[in-house]
Amino acid sequence: MSNTLWLIVPAAGQGKRMGATKPKQYLALGEQPILAHTLSRLYAAFPTAHLVLCLDNDDCWFSSAWVPFANWQRVSGGAERMDSVLNALKSITAQQDDVVIVHDVARPCVTSADLLALLHAANEHPSGALLAMPVADTMKRANAEQLSTATESRDGLWHALTPQGFRYALLRQALEHAVDHQRVVTDEASAVEALGEAPRLVSGRRDNLKITHPDDLALAAAIMASQAAQGSGTSL
Numbered sequence: 711m712s713n714t715l716w717l718i719v720p721a722a723g724q725g726k727r728m729g730a731t732k733p734k735q736y737l738a739l740g741e742q743p744i745l746a747h748t749l750s751r752l753y754a755a756f757p758t759a760h761l762v763l764c765l766d767n768d769d770c771w772f773s774s775a776w777v778p779f780a781n782w783q784r785v786s787g788g789a790e791r792m793d794s795v796l797n798a799l800k801s802i803t804a805q806q807d808d809v810v811i812v813h814d815v816a817r818p819c820v821t822s823a824d825l826l827a828l829l830h831a832a833n834e835h836p837s838g839a840l841l842a843m844p845v846a847d848t849m850k851r852a853n854a855e856q857l858s859t860a861t862e863s864r865d866g867l868w869h870a871l872t873p874q875g876f877r878y879a880l881l882r883q884a885l886e887h888a889v890d891h892q893r894v895v896t897d898e899a900s901a902v903e904a905l906g907e908a909p910r911l912v913s914g915r916r917d918n919l920k921i922t923h924p925d926d927l928a929l930a931a932a933i934m935a936s937q938a939a940q941g942s943g944t945s946l
């Protein structure tokens with residue numbers, strides 16, 4: 711029996727740091743909301759995947775017209791991002807070694823080439839994999855007054871991105887372990903690391919922006935326009 715590729719998209723956030731009148735995933739990038747762009751990018755790379763979309767129970771902006779997948783379901787979001795992802799894992803009937811890819815709805819600039827590279831690494835490595843990019847700036851430690859008190863070594867330091875991919879059994883065990891230990895994790899890889907596993911870092915494009923703050927919108931639009939001009943968004 712061929713394994714199902716599961717695609718979990720956490721999209722139940724409120725976008726507080728964006729400070730908009732609606733959750734940021736529904737803000738327009740050109741003619742479409744961010745959510746539609748992200749799902750379109752994911753579909754281009756994984757058209758036969760089973761999508762599990764995490765949405766807030768009070769979400770009044772979502773439209774199924776933005777979902778290109780034939781196989782998909784929605785699930786209630788949770789208090790934190792990790793709770794939304796765990797709700798999605800609990801809502802599916804997966805084989806223990808099925809690969810689960812988790813991607814933020816707030817990252818619409820991800821390319822097919824990066825998505826497929828991540829899937830390959832997640833298939834190859836029992837501890838899973840995540841897109842990431844090496845830190846290129848000098849990293850400062852600030853005190854409560856926002857004064858720079860130290861410089862942290864950037865050797866071996868990476869920015870974690872998404873998607874992140876793991877076998878179903880490992881990811882569910884890792885997130886349930888985090889919940890059991892009342893530990894909030896901000897990405898799936900840190901839950902897996904807490905089990906003593908070491909996911910593979912897959913070097914990803916530096917334009918895989920997570921739209922978080924207001925000035926990220928114009929930046930994302932410029933990235934997508936550049937990708938379209940170069941034919942690099944959904945081309946392989």
Ligand SMILES: Nc1ccn([C@@H]2O[C@H](COP(=O)(O)OP(=O)(O)OP(=O)(O)O)[C@@H](O)[C@H]2O)c(=O)n1
Binds near residue numbers: 723792794
């Ligand atoms: N309880 C939550 C919180 C976040 N997310 C999702 O997790 C991703 C990354 O989170 P973030 O960028 O922090 O989004 P928000 O939580 O919406 O932003 P903020 O922290 O500014 O409110 C987003 O796609 C968001 O929709 C989620 O599904 N469930």
Ligand SMILES: C[C@](O)(CO)[C@H](O)COP(=O)(O)O
Binds near residue numbers: 814870920
């Ligand atoms: C998962 C993530 O995008 C990896 O960088 C990030 O941890 C999400 O953090 P957020 O605070 O939920 O945006």
